Amino acid sequence: MVVALTGDRPTGPLHLGHYVGSLMNRLVMQGDFEQYIMIADIQALTDNFEHPQKVTENVLELIRDYLAVGLDPSKNTFFIQSQIPEIAELTVYYLNLVTVARLERNPTIKTEIQQKGMGESLPAGFLCYPVSQAADITVVQAEAVPVGEDQLPMIEQTNEIVRRFNRIYNTDCLKECRPILSQTTRLVGIDGKSKAGKSLGNAISLSDSPEEIKRKVFSMFTDPDHLKVSDSGKVEGNVVFAYLDAFHASKDEVAELKTHYQKGGLGDTTIKDILNTTLQNLLDPIRGRRAEFKKSDLLDILRTGTNKTKEKASGLIEKVRGVIGLKYY
Amino acid sequence: MVVALTGDRPTGPLHLGHYVGSLMNRLVMQGDFEQYIMIADIQALTDNFEHPQKVTENVLELIRDYLAVGLDPSKNTFFIQSQIPEIAELTVYYLNLVTVARLERNPTIKTEIQQKGMGESLPAGFLCYPVSQAADITVVQAEAVPVGEDQLPMIEQTNEIVRRFNRIYNTDCLKECRPILSQTTRLVGIDGKSKAGKSLGNAISLSDSPEEIKRKVFSMFTDPDHLKVSDSGKVEGNVVFAYLDAFHASKDEVAELKTHYQKGGLGDTTIKDILNTTLQNLLDPIRGRRAEFKKSDLLDILRTGTNKTKEKASGLIEKVRGVIGLKYY
Numbered sequence: 161m162v163v164a165l166t167g168d169r170p171t172g173p174l175h176l177g178h179y180v181g182s183l184m185n186r187l188v189m190q191g192d193f194e195q196y197i198m199i200a201d202i203q204a205l206t207d208n209f210e211h212p213q214k215v216t217e218n219v220l221e222l223i224r225d226y227l228a229v230g231l232d233p234s235k236n237t238f239f240i241q242s243q244i245p246e247i248a249e250l251t252v253y254y255l256n257l258v259t260v261a262r263l264e265r266n267p268t269i270k271t272e273i274q275q276k277g278m279g280e281s282l283p284a285g286f287l288c289y290p291v292s293q294a295a296d297i298t299v300v301q302a303e304a305v306p307v308g309e310d311q312l313p314m315i316e317q318t319n320e321i322v323r324r325f326n327r328i329y330n331t332d333c334l335k336e337c338r339p340i341l342s343q344t345t346r347l348v349g350i351d352g353k354s355k356a357g358k359s360l361g362n363a364i365s366l367s368d369s370p371e372e373i374k375r376k377v378f379s380m381f382t383d384p385d386h387l388k389v390s391d392s393g394k395v396e397g398n399v400v401f402a403y404l405d406a407f408h409a410s411k412d413e414v415a416e417l418k419t420h421y422q423k424g425g426l427g428d429t430t431i432k433d434i435l436n437t438t439l440q441n442l443l444d445p446i447r448g449r450r451a452e453f454k455k456s457d458l459l460d461i462l463r464t465g466t467n468k469t470k471e472k473a474s475g476l477i478e479k480v481r482g483v484i485g486l487k488y489y
Numbered sequence: 490m491v492v493a494l495t496g497d498r499p500t501g502p503l504h505l506g507h508y509v510g511s512l513m514n515r516l517v518m519q520g521d522f523e524q525y526i527m528i529a530d531i532q533a534l535t536d537n538f539e540h541p542q543k544v545t546e547n548v549l550e551l552i553r554d555y556l557a558v559g560l561d562p563s564k565n566t567f568f569i570q571s572q573i574p575e576i577a578e579l580t581v582y583y584l585n586l587v588t589v590a591r592l593e594r595n596p597t598i599k600t601e602i603q604q605k606g607m608g609e610s611l612p613a614g615f616l617c618y619p620v621s622q623a624a625d626i627t628v629v630q631a632e633a634v635p636v637g638e639d640q641l642p643m644i645e646q647t648n649e650i651v652r653r654f655n656r657i658y659n660t661d662c663l664k665e666c667r668p669i670l671s672q673t674t675r676l677v678g679i680d681g682k683s684k685a686g687k688s689l690g691n692a693i694s695l696s697d698s699p700e701e702i703k704r705k706v707f708s709m710f711t712d713p714d715h716l717k718v719s720d721s722g723k724v725e726g727n728v729v730f731a732y733l734d735a736f737h738a739s740k741d742e743v744a745e746l747k748t749h750y751q752k753g754g755l756g757d758t759t760i761k762d763i764l765n766t767t768l769q770n771l772l773d774p775i776r777g778r779r780a781e782f783k784k785s786d787l788l789d790i791l792r793t794g795t796n797k798t799k800e801k802a803s804g805l806i807e808k809v810r811g812v813i814g815l816k817y818y
Contacts, residue, residue: 209585245578259611280588282589284587292581484541486571
């Protein structure tokens with residue numbers, strides 16, 4: 161089976177954006193790929209190092225989310241990044257193979273630096289995180305990496321490092337990887353602005369209570385000009401329809417609702433009621449399973465997966481040290 | 490005993506510049522300090538990563554030089570940087586605590602970037618090496634670091650990281666260090682230009698043959714205007730006198746020679762003969778001891794020291810992970 165690597169930063173609960181953007185994809189992949197799922201605590205620390213508990217306290221919540229959506233520990237390897245120090249070691253080797261200028265040109269990094277308003281205060285760890293990602297991917301010898309379009313430069317950077325390493329050290333011990341592009345479009349935030357994001361507070365979490373879900377659905381941005389039920393309404397940019405597109409079971413029914421809404425005579429309350437039912441039905445069982453797992457079970461699953469990853473990582477690092485020549489006795 | 494850390498990059502044989510600049514100092518310190526001596530192969534790779542054998546092949550020569558000058562394995566801990574992956578792990582944590590702007594302002598790095606003609610091609614690993622040095626120093630909890638004046642910014646950078654780490658994670662697990670400034674002035678190269686350097690080919694190695702030493706002494710830059718023995722000669726900028734100052738046993742005799750040379754009547758051949766004798770006497774026993782050590786003994790000494798360092802490093806990394814909160818099970 162082809163090895164795949166995905167993962168998330170443990171900085172908050174997973175939400176519906178993750179569900180359509182990556183979790184569903186991982187559910188499809190499990191069993192067909194040797195799938196490693198990384199809890200990226202070290203990467204999360206690059207911009208949360210002053211508040212490490214924001215990261216560390218979310219590790220258990222993240223594995224809980226994974227299991228609750230149906231990712232099966234017998235078909236996936238879950239591991240915690242910080243517990244694989246081989247990643248740090250690879251990062252240090254790879255840092256020599258990338259120029260500062262190249263890192264500064266990385267479009268993903270550039271965008272994030274702007275978004276987070278870094279600049280003069282840009283931590284070296286943040287600039288270097290594409291290198292650390294190359295280490296994440298190669299440490300498990302992943303050849304498939306499911307990503308969003310915006311992460312493609314990261315894959316490119318990884319493959320540049322892989323090729324350079326293999327050429328310089330005359331080896332094939334590192335493997336190039338290919339991106340698996342997510343089919344779904346990005347889920348918009350409930351405010352209709354940009355994508356749903358943990359930090360933006362405009363997302364519906366997998367762990368939200370029924371009341372919270374309802375509240376968020378009813379606060380969704382629709383069509384500001386759709387004042388009376390009888391008015392004709394716009395479907396484009398209407399968050400309720402974006403979510404119905406993403407989550408409603410029947411495409412036909414959604415199409416009918418859209419026509420009705422555009423014609424006039426369909427109120428926001430009605431479509432929000434329908435969406436609320438859809439989301440409650442989706443999230444009810446997930447929330448239920450979230451509550452089932454005992455902390456000790458979660459820790460066992462993390463320990464088992466991390467140990468398995470550690471074994472693979474040790475094997476690779478031995479090879480890497482060997483080809484560089486860092487074996488003396 | 491106070492822990493001290495020093496070390497060298499294994500990129501070529503040690504020479505007389507190292508002898509007066511650092512080895513003599515380490516000889517004085519041994520026994521009075523818990524002295525760790527690091528063979529900095531990872532750091533050497535930051536600008537030799539394309540030719541790792543230039544680094545790895547010199548590791549045994551370096552420990553041979555250390556022992557030959559009289560550094561005692563029962564009083565010092567010799568270790569190989571690459572065999573302590575905890576250093577890479579610390580480096581990754583520390584990278585978050587330093588801004589790119591701060592690294593670019595580091596005077597030592599700035600100078601070296603200029604000297605090596607990097608620029609657009611500056612590898613990230615090279616820019617980050619002050620951070621990696623902070624990891625070297627703190628991983629053994631060194632509180633004293635013998636350095637040359639030009640390395641003071643590195644100590645400052647390390648202490649900035651230490652203070653920031655301790656403050657953010659509310660701990661005292663990292664220790665600040667103080668520089669121990671070398672008393673001696675830098676040894677000039679035999680060409681009279683800049684300092685003696687491995688890469689400049691203007692140094693007398695501890696392992697040079699008697700013939701090689703003699704050849705180098707007799708090719709030393711003296712006073713270009715001192716054409717006849719009877720001419721008065723200049724002592725300033727005269728390499729032979731610089732070396733006599735550094736290595737001749739009798740200050741008085743050197744003072745007399747200087748006066749005579751300045752007055753006229755003392756030939757370059759005569760002072761070179763005297764210096765040659767001085768250096769042959771110094772280096773003969775060192776070269777003899779170099780030949781005595783079997784490879785297996787050297788490897789044993791490296792293994793023992795590295796294992797001891799590894800134990801110390803593991804203890805520290807446990808503490809560091811603990812204060813950040815990276816312990817989950």
